[in-house]
Amino acid sequence: MLLNLKNLKTYYRMDNKIIKAVDGVSFQLKSGENLGLVGESGCGKTTTAKSINRILPTNGGIVAGEINFQGRDLARLTEQELNKVRWRDIAMVTQSAMNALNPVYKIGEQMVEAFQTHINISKQEALDRSAHLFSLVGLEKSRLNDYPHQLSGGMKQRVVIAMAMALDPPLIIADEPTTALDVVVQDGILKQFVYLQNKINSSIILVTHDISVVAELCQRTAVMYAGRIMEQGSTREIFKEAYHPYTLGLINAFPTLEAAKEELISIPGSPPNLARELNGCRFKERCPFATELCEKDPEIQEVADQHLVACHYPGRVQEFREKAVLPATWDQEMNTIKVKSKKKRKSVLEVDGLRKVFELKSKDFFGRKKRLLKAVDGVNFKVKEKEILGFAGESGSGKSTLGELVARLQQATEGKILYLGRDISDLKRKRLKSFRKDLQVVFQDPYETLNPRFTVMQTIMEPLKIHKIGDNFFERLEKVKEALHKAELRPVEDYLERFPHQLSGGQRQRVALARAIVLEPKFIIADEPVSMLDVSVRAGILNLLKKLRDELGASIIYISHDLATIRYICDRTAILYLGRIMEIGETETVISKACHPYTKMLLAAVPIPDPDRNRERVDPRGEIPDPIELPNGCRFHARCAQATPNCGFEAKDVEKVIIKAKNHPDYPEVYSQFEQIKKIEIKAYNLELTVELKTDDKESFEEYLWKIAAEWNKSLPKAVVDSSWQGNKLMIEFAGKDEPELRKSKTGQDVACVLYPKK
Template identity: 90%
Template sequence: MLLKLKNLKTYYRMNNKIIKAVDGVSFDLKSGENLGLVGESGCGKTTTAKSINRILPSNGGIVGGEINFQGRDLAKLSEAELNKVRWREIAMVTQSAMNALNPVYKIGEQMVEAFQTHIKISREEALDRSAHLFSLVGLEKSRLNDYPHQLSGGMKQRVVIAMAMALDPPLIIADEPTTALDVVVQDGILKQFVYLQNKINSSIILVTHDISVVAELCQRTAVMYAGRIMEQGSTREIFKDAYHPYTLGLINAFPTLEAAKEDLISIPGSPPNLARDLNGCRFKARCPFATELCEEDPEIKEVAEQHLVACHYPNKVKEFREKAALPATWDQELESVKIKPQKKEKDVLEVAELKKSFELKSKDFFGRKKRILKAVDGVNFKVKEKEILGFAGESGSGKSTLGELVARLQKPSQGRILYLGRDISDLKKRKLKSFRKDLQVVFQDPYETLNPRFTVMQTIMEPLKIHNIGADFFQRLERVKEALHKAELRPVDDYLDRFPHQLSGGQRQRVALARAIVLNPKFIIADEPVSMLDVSVRAGILNLLKKLRDDLGASIIYISHDLATIRYICDRTAILYLGRIMEIGETETVISSACHPYTKMLLAAVPIPDPDRNRERVDPRGEIPDPIELPNGCRFHARCAQATAECGFEGKDLEKVIIEAKNHPDYPEVFARFEQIKKMEIKGYAVELSLQLEEDSRDSFEEYLWEKAAEWNESLPEAITKSSWQGNKLKLEFAAKNEPELRKTKTGQEVACVLYPKK
């Protein structure tokens, strides 16, 4: 047994109160086994993870229980003894990679520090081992010379994973390692986890609220609630034969890609206050099956081999499973939020050739250098009355910038935005203020978008004051209460005087929604409104957005990287990549009959919450390119396995083939001939290679290069229009290609891809 927790208790002291964050947690973990720790925010998952490594804040401490790791009780070790265990034997991947990396040190220096703190190793050797780890997690070794701010979110997370793997620890604790990352980056990170775990035979404790990730990565699952474990067992049993009502509620609330057309059922209420003395079953206040017996604390009992449940009624599980799938069981009526067939004729919004560029200025040896970043680059779409249009794509694809342009939070560089036939691109002062009364925005992070010094009442009343709505305070208060009621924060009076820090994440997001709808807007832009929320809260917010569409008659732009929520809520969907629409059409058609290779890649990256199914992980072929230097032709061609010679291959693609070959972790000797390349230069769409080889070896080297290029993509050699030698320099040229425009497909959607003929 690698790790054994027995009756662990970890408490915090806050405002002269004792918060029982972890209150009697027990579980076992075998060597080479992965354990998923799931549950809502505030249930004690992260505190449990931090307790194992003893990295709690100053106001927290372990007050009871055992943490037996390889025969030692970590709860009793001194700080000096713990420092020998941390990172060397137990490594941790934290949720926010940006906070885990020192912003003033280069990545390489931080990697060296991780090595030298625990083992005797020279700086050069540590950098060599770091470069090897970077190749394992899909990063170029040149990134060792970068600062954290020069890396994307996915890259920073991979750096933290490389650090965790540096010393081959037997246990890795990953706390929400993929939260708020897009599905492609998430899939790549999980793929690297599996690959590296197989290399060093480590165990993983995965802390997350994304149960689909647990289904794919973990052999065992523990479900936490209010500081205790409600149910634990094999992942298959938890997903297929759950016993506890809380587990059933979590599974029903999770939107999957395949079941997204069905109703999502949120768990009403919120977890209890852990500063109070809790008696009986901790879930009883939210459990639809609670009885008087639940006033007694249930013991955790074995209902099958190594399947433990803390519930008084395991013998009624069949009845519970059937009733838990019904909305009425959880006091919900979802008929009103189902998409109704309706004739949508009136265009509320029309966007034509919309562009947004940012001018970046930097200094170099020759003076000031100006570069243009194209965030949105020629977008066209329409939104009809009472329609929800979804925008999906990876981080950096331009989704949020597009939403801000439509809301006129940013001014477009070019193009038209027609709202009810009126061009809003150049609106100023009073006219812009009047427009914003009709259009409201719900932002991604409710933690940052609510004023911490305003009460809920002040926050929601502020738009009424700005637009001079309501004759007096009392009329405005009635509007505030009405908005809170629509946002399902009830009883309303309980929330009016609360500050944001006194609300849960889901409650804060509902306040943000109430602020948006208090003006009765005709248009709402929801930018990743559920990406940071628990599954039960997420279901409630999604159902609420549908209600707003039906009850207020509002049109909605819904921005997300989660295609499951897109399918659940949106009438039509547009797939955005590097500032352009790659595919657009009816949501069901785009999801079930995807045409563009990029759409197919996004769909393939969505994890499946079914332990019995094996999904072939997607090959993303790197990350989204730099929007400053856009690719030749189709901007997705460098990552597309189906790309043809007409798609716009260029010298940068051949350079990428060579760099990936040199960094290949398993078979570097296969690419030994690439060591003859001493320098690579990109000149427009061409690449020039400076080589060290004999004259009679030129032809064989060129054949070898083309052979390896064809292994990467069989069309790449065909795209080379000219090859020429000047001494020991080989220049390979590619033709400039036009970007494919949207064209109609047989299935009805429009797609920007040369694989489909123009009509």
């Protein structure tokens, strides 16, 4: 047994109150086994993880219990003894990668420090091992010379994972390692976890609210609620044969690509205040099956081999499972209002040739230099009345910028935005103010959306004052109450005088929605409104958005990287990549009959919340390119396994092949011929390689180069227009290609890909 927690209790002191964040947690973890720790925010998952490593804040402490790790009780070790355990035996991947890295030190320096703190190793040896680790997590060794701010979110998270793996620890604790990352980056990180775990035979404790990730990665699962474990067992039993009503609620609240069209369950209420004395079952206030017996604390029962549940009624499990899938069981109304026929609906918004170019200035030897970043690059689409249009894509695709352009929070560089037939691109002052009354935005982060000095009532009433709606305070107050009621914050009187810090994340997001709908807008832009929320809260917000569309008649642009929520909520979907629409059409068609290779890659990266199914992990073939120097031809060609010679291959693609080979852990043994390349120069689409051949066999070198290039993409060598030698320089020429425009596919959606003929 690697780890054995016995009756762990960890408390915090805040405002002269004792918060029992972890209140009697017990579980075991074998060597080589992964445990998923799931539950809503505030249930004690992160505190449990931090307690194991003893890295609690100063106002927290372990008051009881044992943490037996490899035969030692970590709760009894001194700080000096613990420092020998941390990183060497127990490594931790924290939720926010940016906060885990020191912004003033280069990545390589931080990697070296992690090595030299625990083992006797030279700086060069540490850098060599760091480069090897980087190759395993899909990073180039040149990134060791970068500062944290020079890396994307996914790259920073991979650096932290490489640090965690550096000393081959027996246990890795990963606290929300993929939260707010897009599905492709998430899939890459999980892939590296599995690969490295198999390599060093470590165990993982995965703290998350994304149950699909747990289903794919973990052998055992523990479900936490209000500081205690409600249910634990094998992952298959938890997903297929759950006993506790809370577990059933979480599973039914999670949207999947397969079941996204069904009604999602939203568990009413929120977890209890852990500063209060809690009696009986902690879930009883939210449980649809609670009885008087639940006023008594339930005993933990073993319902199957190592399957434990803290519930009074394991014998009624079949009844619970049948009723838990019904929204009515959770006091949730079914969405019965039907959308009007699409043929009769007119366009509310028309976007034509929309572009947003940011001018970046930098200094070079000759003075100031301008560079253009094309965030949105020629986008066309329409949104009809009472329609939800989804925008999906990786981080950096231009989704949020597009939403801000439509809302006129940014000024477009080119293009038209027609709202109800009127061009809003040049609206100013009163006309812009009138437009803003009709169009409201719900932003991603509920923690930064609301003014911390305003009560809920003041926050929602502010738009009414700005637009002079309502003759007096009491009339506006009624509209505030009505908006809160529609946002399902009930009883509304309980929320009017609260400040944002007195609300949960889900309640904050509902307040943000209430502020948006109090003006009864005709259009709503929802930018990642659920990415930071718990499963059950997410379901409630998604159900609410559909209800607002049907009851208010509002049109909605829904921006997300989560294709499961997009399938659940959106009528049509557009797939965005590097500021361009790659595919657009009916959501069901785009998801079930995807045409563009990029759409297929996104779908392949979505985890499946079914432990019985094995998914082949996606090969992202690199990361999203630099929007400053856009690729030749199709901007996705360098990552596309189906790319043809007409897709726009260029010098940068050959350079990537060479760099990838040089970053290979077995270089130079495997790619010894590439050691002869001394200089790489790119001139437009063409490449100039300076090669110092050990033998004068130029033909052999070229043959080897194209063999390796074909392994990366078979179409790359075929796209070469000409290659010739000038002394020791190999000149490689490529042709400039036009970017493919949207064309109609046989299944009905528009797709920007040369694999589909123009009509």
